[in-house]
Amino acid sequence: MGRNPSDLVVFVGKRLVQLVAVLFGVVTITFFFTHIAIPNPCNVWSGPRATEATIQLCIHNNDLDKPPLTQYFSYLSKLVTGDWGTSPLGVPVLPTILSRFPQTLELVLTALLFMILLGIPLGVVAANNSGRWQDHIVRTFYLSGWATPTYLGGVILSIAIGPALGLPRTGAFSSFPTFPEPFHMSVLDALVNLNFAAAADAVLHLILPASALAFINLGIATRMTRTSMLEVLPMDYVKTAKIKGLSDFLVLYKHALRNSLISTTTILGITAGGLLSTTVVIEEIFVWPGIGAYAFDAITKYNFNGTIGVVIFFAIGVVVANLVADVLYGLLDPRVEWR
Amino acid sequence: MADPLLRIEDLTVDYEVGAGTFHALQDVSFEMTPGRVAGIVGETGCGKSTLAHAIPRLLREPPARIRRGKIWFRGIDLLALPKWKLPLARGTAVSMIFQEPINSLNPAYRVYDQLVEAVRIRKMRETGRSPVLFTDAQPHDYSRTPAPKASEVLKRPFAPSLPRGKMRRPAGFSRDELRSDVLEYLRLVRINDPETILNLYPHELSGGMRQRIMIAMALSEKPSLLIADEPTSALDITIQAQVLTLMKELMEEVRTSILFISHDLGVIAEMADDVGVMYAGHLVEFGPVDEVYSSPRHPYTKALLRSVPKQYKDQGPLPSLPGSVPNLSNLPTGCTFHPRCPLAQNLCAREPGPPLEPAKGARSSDHRAACYFSEEVASLA
Numbered sequence: 001m002g003r004n005p006s007d008l009v010v011f012v013g014k015r016l017v018q019l020v021a022v023l024f025g026v027v028t029i030t031f032f033f034t035h036i037a038i039p040n041p042c043n044v045w046s047g048p049r050a051t052e053a054t055i056q057l058c059i060h061n062n063d064l065d066k067p068p069l070t071q072y073f074s075y076l077s078k079l080v081t082g083d084w085g086t087s088p089l090g091v092p093v094l095p096t097i098l099s100r101f102p103q104t105l106e107l108v109l110t111a112l113l114f115m116i117l118l119g120i121p122l123g124v125v126a127a128n129n130s131g132r133w134q135d136h137i138v139r140t141f142y143l144s145g146w147a148t149p150t151y152l153g154g155v156i157l158s159i160a161i162g163p164a165l166g167l168p169r170t171g172a173f174s175s176f177p178t179f180p181e182p183f184h185m186s187v188l189d190a191l192v193n194l195n196f197a198a199a200a201d202a203v204l205h206l207i208l209p210a211s212a213l214a215f216i217n218l219g220i221a222t223r224m225t226r227t228s229m230l231e232v233l234p235m236d237y238v239k240t241a242k243i244k245g246l247s248d249f250l251v252l253y254k255h256a257l258r259n260s261l262i263s264t265t266t267i268l269g270i271t272a273g274g275l276l277s278t279t280v281v282i283e284e285i286f287v288w289p290g291i292g293a294y295a296f297d298a299i300t301k302y303n304f305n306g307t308i309g310v311v312i313f314f315a316i317g318v319v320v321a322n323l324v325a326d327v328l329y330g331l332l333d334p335r336v337e338w339r
Numbered sequence: 340m341a342d343p344l345l346r347i348e349d350l351t352v353d354y355e356v357g358a359g360t361f362h363a364l365q366d367v368s369f370e371m372t373p374g375r376v377a378g379i380v381g382e383t384g385c386g387k388s389t390l391a392h393a394i395p396r397l398l399r400e401p402p403a404r405i406r407r408g409k410i411w412f413r414g415i416d417l418l419a420l421p422k423w424k425l426p427l428a429r430g431t432a433v434s435m436i437f438q439e440p441i442n443s444l445n446p447a448y449r450v451y452d453q454l455v456e457a458v459r460i461r462k463m464r465e466t467g468r469s470p471v472l473f474t475d476a477q478p479h480d481y482s483r484t485p486a487p488k489a490s491e492v493l494k495r496p497f498a499p500s501l502p503r504g505k506m507r508r509p510a511g512f513s514r515d516e517l518r519s520d521v522l523e524y525l526r527l528v529r530i531n532d533p534e535t536i537l538n539l540y541p542h543e544l545s546g547g548m549r550q551r552i553m554i555a556m557a558l559s560e561k562p563s564l565l566i567a568d569e570p571t572s573a574l575d576i577t578i579q580a581q582v583l584t585l586m587k588e589l590m591e592e593v594r595t596s597i598l599f600i601s602h603d604l605g606v607i608a609e610m611a612d613d614v615g616v617m618y619a620g621h622l623v624e625f626g627p628v629d630e631v632y633s634s635p636r637h638p639y640t641k642a643l644l645r646s647v648p649k650q651y652k653d654q655g656p657l658p659s660l661p662g663s664v665p666n667l668s669n670l671p672t673g674c675t676f677h678p679r680c681p682l683a684q685n686l687c688a689r690e691p692g693p694p695l696e697p698a699k700g701a702r703s704s705d706h707r708a709a710c711y712f713s714e715e716v717a718s719l720a
Binding site: 242255259 | 392395397399401422423426427429430431433434435437438439442443444445446447448453456457460464540542553556557560
């Protein structure tokens with residue numbers, strides 16, 4: 001009975017080993033998808049006015065004349081040594097992704113924060129007033145988010161709501177930052193440079209894309225919280241909390257919500273992974289300098305190395321998000337054992 | 340007789356669910372004297388639990404609906420309290436122990452964290468740092484202090500009183516102070532190793548242990564009234580005996596007023612001073628326990644008592660009551676018991692059952708029954 005802290009270390013370790021297997025699978029699938037779907041990207045890479053000789057040179061330089069398996073193994077051996085290749089224009093992939101991924105992470109974490117701070121209390125309110133008007137309003141709100149296609153929600157926020165509120169619609173800063181960016185996260189970078197004007201500017205720029213991302217996925221957090229709250233509220237321990245003389249607020253948020261969060265956390269972990277892929281559309285709309293916009297760019301320009309690189313990061317994001325959810329799950333529910 | 344601690348008048352509660360309206364309680368009226376233990380006995384589904392939950396306003400509304408009635412508790416009608424004042428009526432005023440100890444502790448918090456909440460609430464109210472419902476001192480021990488006078492709701496302002504001169508929140512209670520209080524109550528419920536128990540989660544404890552902790556939690560708030568809703572029904576028979584013995588001993592020690600709900604006539608006989616018998620949402624008889632048991636004044640009580648097996652004696656098949664409990668959504672006209680009653684007359688089918696009134700021919704005026712023919716009950720075999 002009981003758990004040791006070492007259980008957690010073993011659990012996280014095991015999951016990280018599994019991550020390696022996941023990454024291997026993801027790389028393999030993406031590699032063959034890209035290389036078999038588009039066997040000769042050199043026509044595009046070399047540009048519309050390329051001569052036959054330049055195209056042949058491109059094919060030779062990129063090993064495209066070799067069998068796919070050979071290409072695969074040579075790519076894989078370079079990948080594990082840290083050489084993730086370059087884009088067709090010769091820009092190295094790994095540094096680009098490393099500088100853009102934190103920016104996406106900032107966006108996703110902000111959206112997640114919105115979902116937690118707004119979505120979960122909405123779920124509590126809906127459950128506590130189930131069947132009454134509050135419940136219906138909350139349901140309308142989150143279903144409208146859920147039913148909105150990503151691009152539509154983003155565009156509406158960008159062209160209608162953003163201008164109406166006077167919020168900036170594109171980019172992470174109003175002007176190109178002149179200070180060093182050690183973290184590649186706009187708000188954090190501005191803060192460490194003690195440039196509070198830039199930080200405020202960055203926060204304003206974050207609001208629209210993060211709300212778009214959050215609004216579309218809010219329904220999951222709200223609905224899950226509502227459902228599990230409805231299961232928890234009739235439990236005897238909620239009555240126990242009430243009969244102690246605790247206020248309604250403490251009964252709801254300390255005793256009932258704590259137990260409902262267990263399932264909400266799992267869903268949020270899965271959603272957080274999904275948010276990464278939603279950024280592909282959102283970042284394109286809001287011109288956010290993150291990995292999502294880069295993914296869009298890489299795919300449309302047949303940038304195989306870039307595409308695989310992005311997919312690797314997305315896969316890491318999904319696995320880590322689920323891992324964090326599983327760890328939190330165990331922290332929230334003392335009956336769960338990490339295995 | 341002292342002022343009643345609790346006086347329930349015409350309490351009527353319905354459950355409105357898809358299948359129809361269930362009349363869980365109909366015109367239930369009775370009084371509890373401070374310092375005494377009142378038992379409520381009845382079959383499953385007769386409304387005992389609804390009654391227990393209605394007093395501290397723990398019924399979930401909807402589906403429950405309190406149609407009418409008054410619950411006078413120390414001079415305050417709990418049914419008239421606004422929603423935000425309800426927490427003040429709970430804990431230090433009315434506390435409760437539930438049927439299923441397995442579910443009654445929060446699985447996410449350690450025993451200490453759950454107990455200390457209760458202790459802190461009581462201390463906050465005792466020291467006037469949080470609002471209270473009753474401004475007069477709450478005598479915990481009714482055997483030594485006179486019954487409290489009825490007082491008005493909330494003489495104190497809502498804001499916690501601040502120390503004069505300084506605009507700051509009153510300091511909390513020290514960790515040690517709270518901890519020693521928690522430990523004291525765990526020892527009170529005969530937990531041998533309270534220090535270890537404090538750091539455990541509920542799922543690491545047995546059912547009997549959890550029920551002890553619930554009892555400790557309830558008592559740690561020094562409630563004026565403790566409601567025990569079938570506190571032992573979900574436990575193993577041996578643990579049941581242990582918990583009952585413990586409660587019996589605690590009653591002697593703390594002398595708080597208890598409303599003890601059970602379906603077990605034997606348990607009630609053991610624990611209670613007064614007993615109320617419920618049938619299909621009606622309180623059909625109420626009185627001192629020895630009197631009700633020795634000379635019941637309602638035919639249902641009589642039948643119920645006859646169906647209790649006598650130990651070690653083979654007396655052939657147990658007498659049973661013909662018919663079955665009526666459906667609460669479709670009660671018979673007249674007295675709800677008349678279809679099964681050996682004394683039923685035309686009057687009983689026509690007129691609704693009489694209110695609880697002093698039983699004719701009973702020894703004490705406290706013995707009340709809701710039957711037109713309470714005098715004839717004695718003549719029943």
